[in-house]
Amino acid sequence: MSDVQNRRILLASRPEGKPTLDNFRIEAAPCPSPGPGEVLTKTLWLSLDPYMRGRMNAAKSYAAPVGIGEVMEGGTVGEVVSSRSDLFRPGDIVLGHGGWQEYAVLGEKTLRKLDPAAAPVQTALGVLGMPGMTAYTGLHNIGQPKPGETLAVAAATGPVGATVGQIARIRGCRTVGIAGGPAKCRALIEEFGFDAAVDHKAPDFPEKLAAACPGGIDIYFENVGGAVWTAVFPLLNDFARVPVCGRIANYSDTAPPPGPDRTPQLFGAILTKRLRIQGFIVWDFASQAKDFQREMGAWIREGRIKYREDVVEGIGNAPEAFLGLLEGRNFGKLLVKVASPGMQAPD
Amino acid sequence: MSDVQNRRILLASRPEGKPTLDNFRIEAAPCPSPGPGEVLTKTLWLSLDPYMRGRMNAAKSYAAPVGIGEVMEGGTVGEVVSSRSDLFRPGDIVLGHGGWQEYAVLGEKTLRKLDPAAAPVQTALGVLGMPGMTAYTGLHNIGQPKPGETLAVAAATGPVGATVGQIARIRGCRTVGIAGGPAKCRALIEEFGFDAAVDHKAPDFPEKLAAACPGGIDIYFENVGGAVWTAVFPLLNDFARVPVCGRIANYSDTAPPPGPDRTPQLFGAILTKRLRIQGFIVWDFASQAKDFQREMGAWIREGRIKYREDVVEGIGNAPEAFLGLLEGRNFGKLLVKVASPGMQAPD
Numbered sequence: 001m002s003d004v005q006n007r008r009i010l011l012a013s014r015p016e017g018k019p020t021l022d023n024f025r026i027e028a029a030p031c032p033s034p035g036p037g038e039v040l041t042k043t044l045w046l047s048l049d050p051y052m053r054g055r056m057n058a059a060k061s062y063a064a065p066v067g068i069g070e071v072m073e074g075g076t077v078g079e080v081v082s083s084r085s086d087l088f089r090p091g092d093i094v095l096g097h098g099g100w101q102e103y104a105v106l107g108e109k110t111l112r113k114l115d116p117a118a119a120p121v122q123t124a125l126g127v128l129g130m131p132g133m134t135a136y137t138g139l140h141n142i143g144q145p146k147p148g149e150t151l152a153v154a155a156a157t158g159p160v161g162a163t164v165g166q167i168a169r170i171r172g173c174r175t176v177g178i179a180g181g182p183a184k185c186r187a188l189i190e191e192f193g194f195d196a197a198v199d200h201k202a203p204d205f206p207e208k209l210a211a212a213c214p215g216g217i218d219i220y221f222e223n224v225g226g227a228v229w230t231a232v233f234p235l236l237n238d239f240a241r242v243p244v245c246g247r248i249a250n251y252s253d254t255a256p257p258p259g260p261d262r263t264p265q266l267f268g269a270i271l272t273k274r275l276r277i278q279g280f281i282v283w284d285f286a287s288q289a290k291d292f293q294r295e296m297g298a299w300i301r302e303g304r305i306k307y308r309e310d311v312v313e314g315i316g317n318a319p320e321a322f323l324g325l326l327e328g329r330n331f332g333k334l335l336v337k338v339a340s341p342g343m344q345a346p347d
Numbered sequence: 348m349s350d351v352q353n354r355r356i357l358l359a360s361r362p363e364g365k366p367t368l369d370n371f372r373i374e375a376a377p378c379p380s381p382g383p384g385e386v387l388t389k390t391l392w393l394s395l396d397p398y399m400r401g402r403m404n405a406a407k408s409y410a411a412p413v414g415i416g417e418v419m420e421g422g423t424v425g426e427v428v429s430s431r432s433d434l435f436r437p438g439d440i441v442l443g444h445g446g447w448q449e450y451a452v453l454g455e456k457t458l459r460k461l462d463p464a465a466a467p468v469q470t471a472l473g474v475l476g477m478p479g480m481t482a483y484t485g486l487h488n489i490g491q492p493k494p495g496e497t498l499a500v501a502a503a504t505g506p507v508g509a510t511v512g513q514i515a516r517i518r519g520c521r522t523v524g525i526a527g528g529p530a531k532c533r534a535l536i537e538e539f540g541f542d543a544a545v546d547h548k549a550p551d552f553p554e555k556l557a558a559a560c561p562g563g564i565d566i567y568f569e570n571v572g573g574a575v576w577t578a579v580f581p582l583l584n585d586f587a588r589v590p591v592c593g594r595i596a597n598y599s600d601t602a603p604p605p606g607p608d609r610t611p612q613l614f615g616a617i618l619t620k621r622l623r624i625q626g627f628i629v630w631d632f633a634s635q636a637k638d639f640q641r642e643m644g645a646w647i648r649e650g651r652i653k654y655r656e657d658v659v660e661g662i663g664n665a666p667e668a669f670l671g672l673l674e675g676r677n678f679g680k681l682l683v684k685v686a687s688p689g690m691q692a693p694d
Binding site: 061263 | 627
């Protein structure tokens with residue numbers, strides 16, 4: 001196997017503000033070998049997700065940063081090509097954290113076997129995986145949707161936003177999706193069944209959003225921050241819930257924005273409107289994984305939850321695709337198709 | 348009864364920034380007469396509370412503002428002096444919303460009869476009343492104290508803060524009280540049983556607070572805002588809860604403070620630390636009043652909850668006492684003793 005090359009994307013330097021291609025480096029390394037209890041996987045699909053921007057910073061967040069010169073982290077669907085585990089054998093398709101590379105050695109305890117007959121395997125990185133479960137757990141545990149309420153969500157054609165909107169609709173909410181540009185807004189209505197769609201790139205976005213929410217907003221699923229938050233804030237109703245899942249618009253801020261300081265205004269509204277603003281990450285609700293798999297699996301089979309994928313080919317294109325994600329250029333769950341299954345394994 | 352004068356305090360003008368005595372006016376009016384289903388009460392005790400600052404503004408908060416020329420709102424304990432209600436008779440001591448005046452006509456449905464043998468009647472305005480129930484409901488429903496956690500609260504010798512700290516201690520928390528000046532800090536330890544006390548007037552307050560919270564803060568009961576919040580914020584632990592009950596330090600802000608805008612920083616912490624920040628007012632939990640009365644009554648009888656009163660004599664001194672409250676000059680529950688019970692009723 002030593003003559004098989006493993007192309008991988010390393011973090012070359014930490015970004016100052018917006019990341020650029022220079023922050024990444026591609027290199028070819030010898031393909032690694034599994035130790036006892038490990039398998040060698042060939043990466044079929046790499047997931048690209050906003051949280052990865054946080055891993056590029058030196059500061060500890062809820063997870064440790066990626067080190068300079070280390071392979072970028074990421075969820076993957078891979079095919080087992082050689083195994084020193086009793087649990088997996090060559091040909092198995094597994095969900096794991098292989099990172100931005102063509103091959104990865106992974107411990108058997110970190111893997112989950114996927115059934116290609118049950119659903120397209122890459123959905124384990126999207127609607128049936130971390131993004132879908134983020135939507136499901138944040139919406140139910142913190143958003144607590146009730147029939148007749150209005151839910152708003154941004155990045156609404158993305159895998160989290162689209163799922164949030166569709167689950168909220170199943171729960172009886174009126175759903176307002178926010179996305180960038182007319183094509184995405186059309187998809188919100190026609191593909192994902194939102195009740196209203198608002199283009200955040202429109203010059204009169206705040207007015208359009210207010211018009212789309214005549215009864216105010218009861219749940220704002222926060223995954224973008226920035227100007228969308230500013231427009232949402234005055235529309236929040238008494239007792240509104242704000243699950244805070246991400247703030248992609250602020251991830252590359254190098255300094256706090258100029259004043260005045262709006263914190264007292266925010267607390268004033270929290271108090272008088274009795275808002276609940278609560279952060280979470282999906283693993284806080286790990287115990288709900290089985291409920292999520294069961295319920296979401298059924299909704300997808302019944303056609304009640306739709307999903308959309310944006311596929312980029314080849315590991316070498318991962319950095320550029322990721323930069324596009326931070327700019328909102330993807331349209332659906334962003335995936336890198338790294339290889340096809342069933343090809344000759346390295347020997 | 349027409350020759351009995353009712354001295355009352357009116358809102359003369361709306362404050363711009365900090366209120367002054369000029370915002371109030373005292374006048375003597377004829378004593379009113381009760382209609383059917385109403386009683387005339389003589390005010391014995393008037394409660395002064397931070398929320399009244401909000402009522403002086405024109406903006407609607409969770410309650411309508413007091414109008415210019417109207418009697419200032421306030422909770423009162425009064426003695427029924429004449430009754431056109433079947434539920435109350437002269438001599439009864441009642442809790443109601445009589446406002447800042449010596450006599451008030453109140454509807455029978457707005458009153459609760461008090462038993463002077465059960466507890467000093469003015470405690471119905473403090474530890475056994477709205478402030479105590481604010482502490483009890485906000486702490487339990489949002490703060491959700493668990494044994495071994497650290498709770499911090501400011502205005503900690505006040506009726507809400509002192510009660511929050513003592514209940515949290517009963518629930519097994521380590522409690523850190525924040526108050527202004529050495530005398531109050533001493534009372535926190537010696538009178539109210541806090542584990543630590545920190546003087547927010549000390550020049551090195553943030554460092555002192557950090558030293559008093561070596562394991563960070565799991566619950567911050569927010570009732571002051573301002574510089575205390577700034578010192579507390581970096582000490583919040585993962586999964587900390589922040590019941591937002593008041594922001595007295597910010598009530599008289601006329602404009603947002605200068606920049607930078609700290610909102611993104613706050614949301615960043617909400618996300619990575621999974622904070623829960625939630626506003627409430629006591630009446631949101633009105634259904635828990637019986638639990639509160641039962642449990643708090645027992646704690647007071649058992650000596651497990653202490654309370655302290657700061658009494659001012661005479662309705663005419665209410666405005667100055669209220670201004671002092673906004674500056675933290677009171678030491679304990681601020682009450683105006685307006686009259687004594689059992690004196691000749693106006694005929």
